[in-house]
Amino acid sequence: MNFDFADQAPKLMMLLWGLVAFAVVVGGLLVLLDAVPAFFARRREAQLVAAAGGGVPLPRRTKPREGLFALFFLLPTVLLLMIGLVVPAIRTTLLSFMDGGSQNWVGLDNYRWMFAEDAIVRVLINTLVWVTLVPLVATAMGLLYAVLVDKARMEALAKSLIFMPMAISFVGAAIIWRFVYAYRGEDQEQIGLLNQIVVSLGGEPRQWLLDSPLNTLLLIVIMVWIQAGFAMVVLSAAIKSIPADIVEAARLDGVTPWQMFRQITVPSIRPAMIVVVVTISIATLKVFDIVRTTTNGNYDTSVIANEMYNQAFRYGQNGQGSALAVFLFVLVLPIVIFQIRNLRQQRREG
Amino acid sequence: MAVFARPRQALVIAGALGLALGATACGTGSNTSSGNNNAGSAECAPYEKYQGHDGRKVTIYSSIRDIEDDRLNESWKQFEDCTGIDISHEGSGEFEAQLPVRVDGGNAPDLAFIPQPGLIQRFAERDQIKAASADTKAMAEENYPAEWLTYSTVNGTFYGAPLGSNVKSFVWYSPKMFQEKGWTVPNTWEEMIKLSDTIADSGTKPWCAGIESGEATGWPATDWIEDLMLRTQTPEVYDQWTKHEIPFNDPRVAEALDRAGTILKNDKYVNGGFGGVRSIATTSFQEAGVPITAGKCALHRQASFYANQWPQGTRVAEDGDVFAFYFPAIDPARGKPVLGGGEFVTAFSDRPEVQAVQTYLASGEHANSRAKIGDWVSANNKLDLANVANPIDKLSVELLQDDSSVFRFDGSDLMPAAVGNGTFWKGMVEWINGRDTATVLQGIESSWPN
Numbered sequence: 001m002n003f004d005f006a007d008q009a010p011k012l013m014m015l016l017w018g019l020v021a022f023a024v025v026v027g028g029l030l031v032l033l034d035a036v037p038a039f040f041a042r043r044r045e046a047q048l049v050a051a052a053g054g055g056v057p058l059p060r061r062t063k064p065r066e067g068l069f070a071l072f073f074l075l076p077t078v079l080l081l082m083i084g085l086v087v088p089a090i091r092t093t094l095l096s097f098m099d100g101g102s103q104n105w106v107g108l109d110n111y112r113w114m115f116a117e118d119a120i121v122r123v124l125i126n127t128l129v130w131v132t133l134v135p136l137v138a139t140a141m142g143l144l145y146a147v148l149v150d151k152a153r154m155e156a157l158a159k160s161l162i163f164m165p166m167a168i169s170f171v172g173a174a175i176i177w178r179f180v181y182a183y184r185g186e187d188q189e190q191i192g193l194l195n196q197i198v199v200s201l202g203g204e205p206r207q208w209l210l211d212s213p214l215n216t217l218l219l220i221v222i223m224v225w226i227q228a229g230f231a232m233v234v235l236s237a238a239i240k241s242i243p244a245d246i247v248e249a250a251r252l253d254g255v256t257p258w259q260m261f262r263q264i265t266v267p268s269i270r271p272a273m274i275v276v277v278v279t280i281s282i283a284t285l286k287v288f289d290i291v292r293t294t295t296n297g298n299y300d301t302s303v304i305a306n307e308m309y310n311q312a313f314r315y316g317q318n319g320q321g322s323a324l325a326v327f328l329f330v331l332v333l334p335i336v337i338f339q340i341r342n343l344r345q346q347r348r349e350g
Numbered sequence: 351m352a353v354f355a356r357p358r359q360a361l362v363i364a365g366a367l368g369l370a371l372g373a374t375a376c377g378t379g380s381n382t383s384s385g386n387n388n389a390g391s392a393e394c395a396p397y398e399k400y401q402g403h404d405g406r407k408v409t410i411y412s413s414i415r416d417i418e419d420d421r422l423n424e425s426w427k428q429f430e431d432c433t434g435i436d437i438s439h440e441g442s443g444e445f446e447a448q449l450p451v452r453v454d455g456g457n458a459p460d461l462a463f464i465p466q467p468g469l470i471q472r473f474a475e476r477d478q479i480k481a482a483s484a485d486t487k488a489m490a491e492e493n494y495p496a497e498w499l500t501y502s503t504v505n506g507t508f509y510g511a512p513l514g515s516n517v518k519s520f521v522w523y524s525p526k527m528f529q530e531k532g533w534t535v536p537n538t539w540e541e542m543i544k545l546s547d548t549i550a551d552s553g554t555k556p557w558c559a560g561i562e563s564g565e566a567t568g569w570p571a572t573d574w575i576e577d578l579m580l581r582t583q584t585p586e587v588y589d590q591w592t593k594h595e596i597p598f599n600d601p602r603v604a605e606a607l608d609r610a611g612t613i614l615k616n617d618k619y620v621n622g623g624f625g626g627v628r629s630i631a632t633t634s635f636q637e638a639g640v641p642i643t644a645g646k647c648a649l650h651r652q653a654s655f656y657a658n659q660w661p662q663g664t665r666v667a668e669d670g671d672v673f674a675f676y677f678p679a680i681d682p683a684r685g686k687p688v689l690g691g692g693e694f695v696t697a698f699s700d701r702p703e704v705q706a707v708q709t710y711l712a713s714g715e716h717a718n719s720r721a722k723i724g725d726w727v728s729a730n731n732k733l734d735l736a737n738v739a740n741p742i743d744k745l746s747v748e749l750l751q752d753d754s755s756v757f758r759f760d761g762s763d764l765m766p767a768a769v770g771n772g773t774f775w776k777g778m779v780e781w782i783n784g785r786d787t788a789t790v791l792q793g794i795e796s797s798w799p800n
Binding site: 313 | 621631768796
């Protein structure tokens with residue numbers, strides 16, 4: 001298909017307006033950010049000059065004005081957070097106590113439904129499997145890789161190889177892996193890498209994504225593939241920042257590589273490991289794209305986020321969708337609290 | 351840190367940006383004068399009753415995209431020229447999920463082509479759509495069979511006329527292959543099974559099937575079940591089933607499902623060129639019938655619109671590379687059950703120009719105008735068969751206009767979305783994947799919203 005610029009003119013115009021509007025808003029904000037402090041600074045300067053020249057008493061720098069100034073910068077953020085996060089969260093919670101059409105109150109029915117329906121319980125179990133396996137495996141693999149590759153030759157190249165999947169979107173990654181798992185009949189040419197390997201070893205091609213629970217594990221592999229790079233980068237940086245004298249002292253004490261790993265490396269990078277595990281856990285709880293793109297939640301592979309989307313937007317069951325959303329929020333909450341406490345503690349120690 | 355070194359410079363830049371925005375904003379207002387300079391000419395005579403809304407704009411949202419979208423735009427061009435109403439159509443692949451979001455968000459289109467009566471019912475119950483005007487209703491009653499109008503009627507209120515349609519009760523085959531092998535097109539269910547056995551004995555898997563369709567995976571299998579509900583039961587039982595007056599796991603539904611299973615779950619019969627029974631689940635519905643052209647299977651049950659899925663250069667004709675025959679009835683004495691679908695023109699706004707467009711789309715003028723452009727079927731009885739070029743479309747229109755055929759609308763589209771687009775689809779996928787009939791039906795039954 002050829003791209004006809006004349007044909008697409010209205011869309012291109014729209015794009016242009018978008019860019020112009022963006023430039024105006026951002027440019028305007030920058031100008032404002034530049035002009036307002038400059039204005040205050042100039043006034044202060046004038047006051048200083050006046051005070052020095054004519055003996056006019058220098059006005060005291062007042063606190064309230066700075067508070068006002070802070071408010072000026074905080075307000076847009078607070079406003080947007082309210083519109084985009086707080087209000088919808090409250091609304092979702094309310095909707096979760098209403099029926100599919102959001103018209104009548106049904107109490108806890110939607111939550112009862114969640115734990116009574118076999119298919120939804122399956123979804124909850126799947127999410128649990130995801131959130132246990134992905135952070136552990138991804139962090140372990142990232143750590144292993146970071147330790148092995150540390151100070152090796154071609155370290156940068158080796159690291160960028162494993163980091164590369166991070167640059168691919170979840171949907172992109174899922175499509176790539178769907179091809180890896182693709183199935184073609186026995187007498188056809190295999191297009192899936194995994195089945196091609198099986199066939200060349202003399203086996204029969206399999207439909208990898210149809211069998212539960214194997215399919216969920218195969219989907220988890222995709223997430224691990226993406227996240228291991230992130231874990232590796234953070235942990236590698238942490239390993240490099242272990243003070244050299246500690247490592248040297250340990251060497252002089254004659255530790256084995258395993259002891260070095262257990263007693264020096266791991267304790268030193270513990271904070272970084274917690275950050276990695278927490279970040280990946282939250283990302284995993286929200287996993288949606290991978291499941292949707294590969295199996296669409298069929299064959300017992302669905303997870304909470306996917307089911308939530310289906311219920312609310314495709315089936316018109318706003319109440320049940322909202323209940324799932326609230327449940328997901330409740331699951332994420334302890335992880336976030338743990339993370340915040342952890343950060344606070346570190347700041348106090350540091 | 352100062353972003354701009356001098357305040358004056360900053361002012362100039364801000365001013366320039368503001369000017370640029372102002373200039374582009376002015377550009378929007380100037381291109382709306384689409385004068386109806388043709389009004390009054392002979393060509394415009396049929397459109398006189400829609401006139402008087404010159405310069406008004408009507409937005410339409412639907413799932414119709416690409417070439418179909420272009421054809422649609424072409425079909426109402428004359429109407430636009432004569433009435434001065436500007437119809438702006440937007441097609442989306444995410445239509446079913448996006449429409450409720452847009453409606454709930456206060457951003458509804460003026461009109462939508464909704465292919466699911468279940469969705470119309472949902473909007474109607476939440477007071478989100480407008481009842482059709484008296485003109486639209488009169489036009490629809492004149493042009494469409496009464497049963498079609500019941501699908502867009504909720505609690506006695508009529509919400510909009512049908513537009514395009516399709517017929518699902520077709521089995522695709524290759525006339526060439528049939529002639530070479532000496533097979534004949536079966537007229538009864540028994541003959542079809544006999545033919546399948548003959549083909550299976552010759553070493554070829556007789557049937558091809560595939561139900562993968564992205565987020566809609568499973569729908570082709572629901573069509574099988576619906577077609578068999580109509581063939582093993584009476585149309586009345588079918589209606590009770592789609593309205594949930596009998597439970598989803600009623601023994602009569604199980605009978606239809608098991609009957610479908612004699613073909614779909616029969617390792618001897620499926621799945622030509624793709625693998626075993628379970629390969630149906632992962633074969634895309636677009637690719638599913640294609641092995642017929644390579645001689646790897648002989649039969650593929652799929653709707654009239656599958657005509658668009660054949661590889662380029664495949665001749666669709668009674669004596670061509672591929673064609674379709676009517677999916678036979680089990681008991682011919684009970685008439686010809688026909689399963690089909692279609693979309694309904696539903697209004698979210700009741701401005702007079704919107705009602706004019708809604709009425710026009712129900713008219714014979716539009717049906718014929720659209721059919722002339724090609725690849726289109728409608729149950730509109732003003733549709734002249736001479737305007738339908740494609741042989742499959744012709745066959746479909748004939749079936750729709752045939753008095754002996756017992757038409758029923760696609761059941762999954764009639765059911766609430768949670769079942770019709772949800773557990774029914776998913777249940778069929780599980781059923782193909784090996785789960786037993788009773789468990790699958792029980793699961794769907796328990797998911798029916800109260």
